[in-house]
Amino acid sequence: MSAPTGPAFSVFALLGLPEFRPGDNLAGILGDALAGVAEDGDIVAVTSKIVSKAEGRLVAAADREDAITAETVRVVATRPHADGSGVTRIVENRQGLVMAAAGVDASNTPDGHVLLLPEDPDASARHLAEALRDRLGIRLGVILTDTIGRAWREGQTDAAIGAAGVIVLEELRGTLDANGRPLAVTAPAVGDELASAAELVKGKAGGRPVAVIRGLGHLVTGMDAPGARALIRPAERDMFRLGAEEAWREGYAAGLHAARQGSPPREA
Amino acid sequence: MSAPTGPAFSVFALLGLPEFRPGDNLAGILGDALAGVAEDGDIVAVTSKIVSKAEGRLVAAADREDAITAETVRVVATRPHADGSGVTRIVENRQGLVMAAAGVDASNTPDGHVLLLPEDPDASARHLAEALRDRLGIRLGVILTDTIGRAWREGQTDAAIGAAGVIVLEELRGTLDANGRPLAVTAPAVGDELASAAELVKGKAGGRPVAVIRGLGHLVTGMDAPGARALIRPAERDMFRLGAEEAWREGYAAGLHAARQGSPPREA
Numbered sequence: 001m002s003a004p005t006g007p008a009f010s011v012f013a014l015l016g017l018p019e020f021r022p023g024d025n026l027a028g029i030l031g032d033a034l035a036g037v038a039e040d041g042d043i044v045a046v047t048s049k050i051v052s053k054a055e056g057r058l059v060a061a062a063d064r065e066d067a068i069t070a071e072t073v074r075v076v077a078t079r080p081h082a083d084g085s086g087v088t089r090i091v092e093n094r095q096g097l098v099m100a101a102a103g104v105d106a107s108n109t110p111d112g113h114v115l116l117l118p119e120d121p122d123a124s125a126r127h128l129a130e131a132l133r134d135r136l137g138i139r140l141g142v143i144l145t146d147t148i149g150r151a152w153r154e155g156q157t158d159a160a161i162g163a164a165g166v167i168v169l170e171e172l173r174g175t176l177d178a179n180g181r182p183l184a185v186t187a188p189a190v191g192d193e194l195a196s197a198a199e200l201v202k203g204k205a206g207g208r209p210v211a212v213i214r215g216l217g218h219l220v221t222g223m224d225a226p227g228a229r230a231l232i233r234p235a236e237r238d239m240f241r242l243g244a245e246e247a248w249r250e251g252y253a254a255g256l257h258a259a260r261q262g263s264p265p266r267e268a
Numbered sequence: 269m270s271a272p273t274g275p276a277f278s279v280f281a282l283l284g285l286p287e288f289r290p291g292d293n294l295a296g297i298l299g300d301a302l303a304g305v306a307e308d309g310d311i312v313a314v315t316s317k318i319v320s321k322a323e324g325r326l327v328a329a330a331d332r333e334d335a336i337t338a339e340t341v342r343v344v345a346t347r348p349h350a351d352g353s354g355v356t357r358i359v360e361n362r363q364g365l366v367m368a369a370a371g372v373d374a375s376n377t378p379d380g381h382v383l384l385l386p387e388d389p390d391a392s393a394r395h396l397a398e399a400l401r402d403r404l405g406i407r408l409g410v411i412l413t414d415t416i417g418r419a420w421r422e423g424q425t426d427a428a429i430g431a432a433g434v435i436v437l438e439e440l441r442g443t444l445d446a447n448g449r450p451l452a453v454t455a456p457a458v459g460d461e462l463a464s465a466a467e468l469v470k471g472k473a474g475g476r477p478v479a480v481i482r483g484l485g486h487l488v489t490g491m492d493a494p495g496a497r498a499l500i501r502p503a504e505r506d507m508f509r510l511g512a513e514e515a516w517r518e519g520y521a522a523g524l525h526a527a528r529q530g531s532p533p534r535e536a
Contacts, residue, residue: 003301006476007469008280014271033271077507090507098420147456151419151508152366154501155437155457157464159421169423172472188415188467189423196425197465199456200484201275204440208274216468233422239345239358240419242512248519255523 009215013201013208022056027131030210040138041217043166044128045198047209048117048144049105051124051162057116064106067114071102074235077243090149090243095121096232097161100149118144121162122227129164130223141166141220143228145195147204151240158199160191163228167191167219190219191231277483281469281476290324295399298478308406309485311434312396313466315477316385316412317373319392319430325384332374335382339370342503345511358417358511363389364500365429368417386412389430390495397432398491409434409488411496413463415472419508426467428459431496435459435487458487459499 014033020026034044052058061067065086074092081088093102095117105115118124121144129142144162149155160168168191175186198211235241242250282301288294302312320326329335333354342360349356361370363385373383386392389412397410412430417423428436436459443454466479503509510518 001300002304003282003284005305005480006281006283007471008278009468010276010278011465012276013274015274016271032269036270037273079507150457152501152506153427153457153460154499155455155460157425157457157460175472187423188472189418189421189425190468192421192423192425193464193468196461197279197468200277200458200461200465203275204443204456212273231422233420238420239347239511239513240508242515243507244510244512244515245507247510247512247515248522251516251519251521252523252526253519254516255520255525256527257523258520259524259527 007215009213011197011201011211011213014210014212015208017050017209020050020053022053022058024054026051026054027128027135030128031132031135033210034132034136034212038132038136038138038140038212039214041140041214041220042138043141043143043194043213043216043220044132045143045145045195045202045211045213046125046128047202048121048146048161049108049115050209051118051121051128051144052115055118055124057118058109058113059116060112061114062112064101064104064114067116068102068104071104071116075246076241077246079243079245092235093117094119095161096229097146097148099146103146117146118162122164122229123162125162125227126164126223133165133223139165139217139220143168143191143194143198145198145202147199157192158195158202160195160228160231163191163225165220165223165225166194167221167225168228169226169230189231191228194219275483277481279465279469279479279481282478282480283476285318285478288318288321290321290326292322294319294322295396295403298396299400299403301478302400302404302480306400306404306406306408306480307482309408309482309488310406311409311411311462311481311484311488312400313411313413313463313470313479313481314393314396315470316389316414316429317376317383318477319386319389319396319412320383323386323392325386326377326381327384328380329382330380332369332372332382335384336370336372339372339384343514344509345514347511347513360503361385362387363429364497365414365416367414371414385414386430390432390497391430393430393495394432394491401433401491407433407485407488411436411459411462411466413466413470415467425460426463426470428463428496428499431459431493433488433491433493434462435489435493436496437494437498457499459496462487
């Protein structure tokens with residue numbers, strides 16, 4: 001009594017891509033690689049690192065910490081490393097993403113250099129998706145992926161930091177369940193789920209920076225869909241816009257200040 | 269000049285599973301469904317909801333808020349709904365998971381009832397994995413999935429809240445990149461990435477609570493591997509153990525208290 005099987009998709013990595021360098025025509029190289037491979041409705045997941053490299057975002061930086069500072073818009077939380085070797089900084093970066101080290105990458109880079117994220121990952125994804133659609137004559141989506149840490153959970157997962165031609169947030173608000181009650185889950189972040197699925201074949205050691213996700217064509221859409229920016233929660237609506245220690249210290253200072261000003265001493 | 273393609277996996281949903289009721293032999297029913305379908309090295313992703321139902325975790329609860337309180341070990345953050353209809357509570361629940369509403373589900377449940385998470389999701393996964401391995405005579409892994417919100421990012425993704433016979437956290441600490449530098453990413457949370465991949469075919473509307481992930485047999489392991497508990501970051505190592513407002517209020521109270529005690533008024 002085997003169960004019938006239903007909706008299915010597959011994920012596979014592209015092999016043999018070159019090491020990317022500044023000025024490389026990424027869309028041309030990926031178009032070559034995907035010709036005869038990509039099908040209508042595919043979603044192409046591209047590690048943002050190779051987009052950065054092609055866009056010349058490998059920059060000389062004597063000090064990685066200075067590079068992180070330069071990419072930081074807002075410090076969210078900091079904590080000294082357990083081994084005393086430095087400080088982990090969780091920050092909001094220029095792209096609006098909350099990430100450790102602002103997304104500045106010093107692994108897989110030559111000495112004295114760091115790799116910055118694409119300046120506008122949604123624009124990079126759009127450029128790539130448009131070029132690939134034109135070249136291959138098929139409807140496909142593109143996500144740019146990067147690896148991010150999470151609150152409350154160990155380890156890292158890949159997320160979509162750029163997207164074009166693909167739905168990143170499914171809007172189920174208002175959808176009812178079988179009993180006519182509103183669904184508790186209102187917006188699956190499918191962009192991040194696609195990025196996570198792709199990571200499972202791309203791996204971290206390099207050499208497989210692109211994966212193709214096939215069978216989820218219902219998520220492929222027009223080029224006017226919102227990019228991965230839609231997956232970023234603005235700080236003012238974020239209950240975790242600051243680390244607990246950072247918020248505590250701000251509160252402590254405000255409490256002292258209030259007491260000094262002669263405000264009636266009361267619990268907040 | 270198509271690129272050769274490399275590592276690949278596929279994900280498909282099982283169809284035709286029944287509505288689960290207390291006392292149902294979930295392992296038996298899934299064993300039937302997977303017989304002739306599952307292959308050695310498969311990972312079976314099971315929505316925790318059906319495990320809860322079979323384990324009798326559908327409980328009468330006049331008030332969902334009371335049920336959430338009963339499942340709460342520690343309040344992490346709260347915020348009134350924008351429409352004034354209530355309060356969102358992010359809490360650590362009995363399972364150690366930080367989740368909205370403690371993971372108490374009132375959608376897809378009969379009136380006056382809520383569905384609690386499995387009491388020990390890793391134990392449930394282990395029971396299921398052992399029964400399926402015995403029955404089918406193949407090596408497979410099991411993850412129990414649930415949908416969780418995230419800090420900093422919109423929408424929800426599925427995560428592994430229970431696991432058996434499958435690696436949930438790949439340990440790359442100490443691994444070097446092509447230039448001999450330590451990899452920045454030290455532990456891909458593959459358990460959560462598997463759960464996210466499965467969600468892309470399971471969907472939210474019900475009726476497809478089980479997916480099979482095929483082609484990632486290198487993640488399938490002995491039954492002694494750590495369960496999904498390994499994906500939970502303990503509060504004492506969590507920079508986001510409290511919401512920013514909650515931490516600020518605690519700090520404010522401490523600042524007032526310090527000032528009242530005549531501590532030298534200084535910035536913290």
